[in-house]
Amino acid sequence: MIGPVLTGRRLLFVTGKGGVGKTTVAAGLALMLAEQGKTVLACEIDAKGDLSAAYEIPPVGFDPVKVTSSLSVMAMDTEASLREYLRLNLKIPIMGRIGPLAAAFDFVATAAPGVREILTVGKICWEVRERHYDVVVVDAPASGHIISQLAAPDAIAELVRIGPIRNQSQWMAEILNNPQATGVVVATTAEEMPIAETIELTQRLEQETSVEVAGIVVNRVLPERFGPREAAAFAALNSDTHRAWIDEHLPEGAPAVLEATRLATQLRRHRSRHLDVLRREMDPSVPLYYLPELFTRAEGLRMTRQVATHLAEELG
Secondary structure (H helix, E strand, O other): OOOOOHHHOOEEEEEEOOOOOHHHHHHHHHHHHHHOOOOEEEEEOOOOOHHHHHOOOOOOOOOOEEOOOOEEEEEOOHHHHHHHHHHHHOOOOOOOOOOHHHHHHHHHHHHOOOHHHHHHHHHHHHHHHOOOOOEEEEEOOOOOOHHHHHHHHHHHHHHOOOOHHHHHHHHHHHHHOOOOOEEEEEEEEOOHHHHHHHHHHHHHHHHHOOOOEEEEEEEEEOOOOOOHHHHHHHHHHOOHHHHHHHHHHOOOOHHHHHHHHHHHHHHHHHHHHHHHHHHHHOOOOOOEEEEEOOOOOOOOHHHHHHHHHHHHHHHO
């Protein structure tokens, strides 16, 4: 069953190999959805502060902070999530740090698979269930860790057969496993290792979870500046045969420009081959979106806005 495009879901996890621009894609996606009139919560899992930096705001915590009237940002905190879970579900009011309880939780979480992850994904699913926002966009862990989080509710359900914890895991699983509500967005680049990891991740998501891949965003795609005829002409001019004439008749920097055009053409063709592998190996039902290489040193909100604009264009 094919779910709606990215703009139709209520929960989107953005993941990908480190260094491919995962956080930039998550920030741009959240901003795009907010600019389309939706109320959006952007949630950072690893709390490195990269997501808040993308919006040029100070580091955020567990309590959401508004970036615009329709976009809020928060960072996950396991202890704060445990405190909120106890307060909301077990009606246990807890003030300040939870101390010994946190230590006990750490002990249990180390021994039982899925316990720590259930608090993280549980908070996110709770926001979706309570409809505090139209969409929750999660800057999820790198692709090596996302599987355990998405599989946590099912893992807990296998361990606990009755009681409130099982009930909690069931409604979380219902949200995660609903392709109309939830999807994973995989960020990648047109390079060998990121493409290989993207293919492996999508296969693992299908085999080990019931969460659907909503789309793949290929970041930093180089534009095709020159066609085959232009590339051949540049190559001829850059050959030893014409070197003397170029040095005599063209400005001093001309050879460097010609070499740059050769390298740019070569790099684009090299990356295009990796994209061909991605298209060939991926299920054709999974949409691919392309973000261009942004030839700018600008970071922060300016870059996030550019990414949001290009995503909006890709989604049509």
